[in-house]
Amino acid sequence: MFISGCLLAYLTIATLVIILSEDFRFSISRLAPVVCSLVIMCFNFKNEYDKKFLISLLNKIIIIIICINILLLLNIMPVRQFIVAYYTQYKSYITDNFIALGRPIGVFGVGNIAAFFYTGIFLISMMLYQQTMKRTYLIYMLLMFALCLRILNTTSLGYACLMITYYIYTNYIYNRKSFAIIIVIFFGIISVVLFGSSLFGTFWENQQAGANGFCPRYLNATGIFSKNFSLIKEYPLGIGYSLPNNDQSNIYFADSGYLVSYTMGNIVFPITLYTLFYKWIGANIKTKEYRIVFRVYVFLMELGFVTFLALRSISLLFILMIFYSSFENKKQV
Numbered sequence: 001m002f003i004s005g006c007l008l009a010y011l012t013i014a015t016l017v018i019i020l021s022e023d024f025r026f027s028i029s030r031l032a033p034v035v036c037s038l039v040i041m042c043f044n045f046k047n048e049y050d051k052k053f054l055i056s057l058l059n060k061i062i063i064i065i066i067c068i069n070i071l072l073l074l075n076i077m078p079v080r081q082f083i084v085a086y087y088t089q090y091k092s093y094i095t096d097n098f099i100a101l102g103r104p105i106g107v108f109g110v111g112n113i114a115a116f117f118y119t120g121i122f123l124i125s126m127m128l129y130q131q132t133m134k135r136t137y138l139i140y141m142l143l144m145f146a147l148c149l150r151i152l153n154t155t156s157l158g159y160a161c162l163m164i165t166y167y168i169y170t171n172y173i174y175n176r177k178s179f180a181i182i183i184v185i186f187f188g189i190i191s192v193v194l195f196g197s198s199l200f201g202t203f204w205e206n207q208q209a210g211a212n213g214f215c216p217r218y219l220n221a222t223g224i225f226s227k228n229f230s231l232i233k234e235y236p237l238g239i240g241y242s243l244p245n246n247d248q249s250n251i252y253f254a255d256s257g258y259l260v261s262y263t264m265g266n267i268v269f270p271i272t273l274y275t276l277f278y279k280w281i282g283a284n285i286k287t288k289e290y291r292i293v294f295r296v297y298v299f300l301m302e303l304g305f306v307t308f309l310a311l312r313s314i315s316l317l318f319i320l321m322i323f324y325s326s327f328e329n330k331k332q333v
Contacts, residue, residue, distance in 0.1 A: 004041070004276065007265075008034070008035070010237075010265060011241060011264065011269065012240065014238045014239060014240035015242050017237055021235070023244060024239065024243065027241055027242060027243040029243075031241040033309040033310060034309065037273070044283055045322060045324070045325035046325070048326045051326055054322070054323060062121065065106050073102055075099075083095065087107045087108070088109050089109025089110045090109070104150050111153040112305040113312065114148075114151055115153070115156035115159050116155070116305065116316070118159070119148060119162065119297060120297070120320050121144050122148075125138075125141045127323075128327060129141065130170065141167070145163050148163065155303065159300065162297065162300065166293055170289070224255070227252070228251055228262075231263065232262065237266060238265040238266045239263060239264055240265065251263070255304060256304065257303075257305060257307050258270060258302050260309060277308070278295065284324065286328060290324065294324075301313070
């Protein structure tokens with residue numbers, strides 16, 4: 001609590017400094033997610049929650065996700081218009097483009113967030129499958145892998161690799177189930193073939209674009225975050241909870257949790273935030289394997305999204321921790 005309070009105070013000072021010096025304003029949309037993230041990291045999930053309710057919730061979520069994505073892939077216009085109108089994450093044309101390309105983003109608006117949710121469901125299903133060996137959870141895992149691969153952006157492909165690696169590791173290193181490994185590799189090959197060359201072509205074009213993809217974001221000196229770096233040089237404390245009044249300021253606040261948190265509080269904010277998260281996972285997930293995978297899962301997301309600065313991703317972390325608290329190392333499901 002003390003460290004969280006000090007971090008909030010630091011960001012408040014940074015906010016005041018830049019508001020008094022530049023054409024910036026205080027934004028509750030910057031403050032609220034930071035407070036929520038720090039608050040959930042104060043929770044210790046020691047109790048078991050209603051397992052039947054959680055399993056029922058998981059089943060319903062997966063059914064809804066599959067149904068919505070099937071309707072979108074079939075290009076049912078009322079559904080498509082509804083999703084674009086009410087579930088757009090940034091700009092409506094971005095969500096509409098994802099749907100037009102046949103990418104299963106469901107109600108998540110953009111590919112990064114969809115991949116984050118699908119992988120979170122995969123991890124929970126994997127834990128339940130390891131404990132019960134019920135084929136239902138294996139089917140859930142395969143469905144989430146297929147959806148994630150179909151999105152075909154940098155984040156989703158990274159998560160698809162994490163899923164395959166995790167599955168092979170747990171089934172071969174621990175159980176020596178070579179047949180299961182053959183199945184998942186075969187499924188991966190079929191998925192790539194079915195979801196095809198046109199999508200890979202679009203993915204590669206995005207990596208070469210001036211304002212999208214991993215390469216322009218992290219490897220281009222004049223990329224979308226160049227203005228952010230210039231601002232930090234001028235204001236070493238960061239910009240805190242502020243936003244520019246000028247919409248044409250070219251300061252970027254999306255697509256990289258590492259760089260956005262750096263913009264908000266220089267190196268102090270990301271280091272403190274990620275240290276608190278690292279310790280929070282260690283305090284709440286007892287199994288070493290689960291701890292490692294969950295940390296990789298979140299830190300991968302930070303490469304392409306602001307995990308701790310978006311309420312929907314913060315909420316997912318909270319829900320996933322409830323599942324781990326209730327089912328980790330418990331065989332009766």
